[in-house]
Amino acid sequence: MxxxxxxxxxxxxxxxxxxxxxxxxxxxxxxxxxxxxxxxxxxxxxxxxxxxxxxxxxxxxxxxxxxxxxxxxxxxxxxxxxxxxxxxxxxxxxxxxxxxxxxxxxxxxxxxxxxxxxxxxxxxxxxxxxxxxxxxxxxxxxxxCANLIAPLDREFETAEDEERLKKIGVAVRRATIDDNKLLDDFFNEEFGPAWRMEAALACAQDPPALHLAIENDRIIAFSAHSSQNREWGFFGPMGTTPAARGKSIGRVLLRRCLNDLRAAGHRTSIIPWVGPIGFYAKHVNAHVDRVFWxxxxxxxxxx
Ligand SMILES: CC(C)(COP(=O)(O)OP(=O)(O)OC[C@H]1O[C@@H](n2cnc3c(N)ncnc32)[C@H](O)[C@@H]1OP(=O)(O)O)[C@@H](O)C(=O)NCCC(=O)NCCS
Incomplete structure (x- = not known):
């Protein structure tokens, strides 16, 4: 051999x-x-x-x-x-x-x-x-750790949440390739280079598989999908700065990603390596699919 x-x-x-x-x-x-x-x-x-x-x-x-x-x-x-x-x-x-x-x-x-x-x-x-x-x-x-699975049998409603957030000065939108500087600043301060790399991979998809919440010209939260394992409808990562938590920003960003995956033809989404299981169970009806050692x-x- x-x-x-x-x-x-x-x-x-x-x-x-x-x-x-x-x-x-x-x-x-x-x-x-x-x-x-x-x-x-x-x-x-x-x-x-x-x-x-x-x-x-x-x-x-x-x-x-x-x-x-x-x-x-x-x-x-x-x-x-x-x-x-x-x-x-x-x-x-x-x-x-x-x-x-x-x-x-x-x-x-x-x-x-x-x-x-x-x-x-x-x-x-x-x-x-x-x-x-x-x-x-x-x-x-x-x-x-666990992977969750979320059914994509219906489109998630986000318009009401987005309207409410707009009224308090938070804009929610898909990222573009022009957001690099904003993304660099955000990940330098908050979540570090590993997630910066994953966000870059997501942003390179067509259309960019990255959604952002922005306040005062700064990113305060993000969610991504399809940075890897695209054929599995792979969600993540996502993160909201501590100061911006509790305003349901994460819920909107998560749902926007899952709507993208549904539109791309996926019937389910894998939400890997979580994290706050209750958050995903509550907002997108996800359940534990597999456990890993x-x-x-x-x-x-x-x-
Ligand atoms: C896991 C795997 C790669 C082991 O390959 P292998 O070439 O048979 O392994 P080795 O002969 O080098 O095994 C070394 C030791 O591991 C342990 N081991 C391997 N297979 C085992 C089995 N089926 N049951 C119990 N112990 C086992 C034993 O201690 C063994 O030593 P021993 O034969 O002297 O008792 C093989 O079983 C496989 O391809 N499995 C499916 C793929 C997989 O699960 N990959 C990992 C996830 S990515």
């Missing part, structure tokens, strides 16, 4: 393995390509897809992300062809990944929750062999 680095031309082989392996998920080859090869922060993160090959056959893959500047890493999607389970294929891939992380000074690795480009925000524990594999390799479960590996303590 050889371990090599994948090229984009290996995508189809990876997709064939992934489609069989990830039985609780439905996804296209384009979505897998986004996860494995489309690095949204190339200045910060290094993406690598390791392949296990026997002769010319790919029998397993493992995606890794390294953020050397913060001594952090992420273990992305990984799978072994069913014909080769329990032959230490994934373990060999993992050892390569750990060697590279150690060489880059990485001290902590989280499973699956890559910033701005995650398939799931943790491990669905129904993937029990993967759970056993992670624990076998020293990963520790440290938290849970978050795992991390401390490399420093392993050596």
């Amino acid at each position: 050889n371990i090599i680095t994948a090229k984009t031309s290996d995508l189809t082989a990876n997709y064939n393995i992934a489609r069989d392996a990830f039985q609780y998920d439905t996804f296209s080859i384009n979505l897998l390509e986004e996860k494995l090869f489309r690095n949204p922060s190339p200045d910060l993160d290094e993406y690598r897809v390791l392949l296990a090959k026997v002769d010319e056959n790919i029998i397993g893959f493992m995606h890794t992300v390294t953020r050397a500047t913060e001594s952090r890493g992420w273990l992305g999607l990984f799978a072994t062809a069913a014909t080769h389970h329990r032959q230490h294929v994934a373990s060999r891939l993992h050892q390569h990944a750990v060697d590279a992380w150690n060489a880059a000074g990485v001290q902590q690795v989280e499973a699956l929750a890559m910033p701005g480009n995650y398939f799931t925000p943790g491990l669905d524990p129904r993937y029990t062999p993967a759970l056993c594999f992670l624990e076998h390799h020293g990963f520790e479960r440290f938290s849970d 978050r795992y991390r590996l401390t490399l420093a303590s392993q050596s």
Whole structure:
């Protein structure tokens, strides 16, 4: 068995393995390509897809992300062809990944929750062999999180709320590419660079998948969708500055995003990695769809 680095031309082989392996998920080859090869922060993160090959056959893959500047890493999607389970294929891939992380000074690795480009925000524990594999390799479960799902069977009413907000000096509108300066100021002050990056990806959609609340020429709240996993009707992130909370601004922005997703033909929206479950249950009738276990590996303590 050889371990090599994948090229984009290996995508189809990876997709064939992934489609069989990830039985609780439905996804296209384009979505897998986004996860494995489309690095949204190339200045910060290094993406690598390791392949296990026997002769010319790919029998397993493992995606890794390294953020050397913060001594952090992420273990992305990984799978072994069913014909080769329990032959230490994934373990060999993992050892390569750990060697590279150690060489880059990485001290902590989280499973699956890559910033701005995650398939799931943790491990669905129904993937029990993967759970056993992670624990076998020293990963520790440290938290849970949930994805919600919202039905899009009707359009949400926003006009009344928008009128009320207008009367108190808050304008609600879709972002445009000319909003970059406003967005930079807002995210510098409030929610930081990770969400700035996701907002940029959302804003680059056509039409921009980003809605804003503005008061006195400054952004006070935002909501986004479709920055990744577009085929799943993927909502988020969203945020309202602490001073602007309690005015139902978030409700309007959330509903505008879900109306966009409905107009694009989605029947449901995934609201990932929440957060205030009650807010989404109340305003868009969302419910918990899946629960994920978050795992991390401390490399420093392993050596
Ligand atoms: C998880 C997965 C990648 C493991 O691949 P693999 O190549 O069979 O794993 P390894 O042979 O390297 O397993 C190493 C250790 O993990 C544990 N392990 C792996 N599969 C296991 C299983 N089915 N049951 C219990 N423990 C298991 C064992 O401790 C094993 O060591 P051992 O065989 O010496 O007892 C494979 O089962 C798979 O492709 N699953 C579906 C995809 C998936 O769930 N991916 C993760 C989510 S992205």
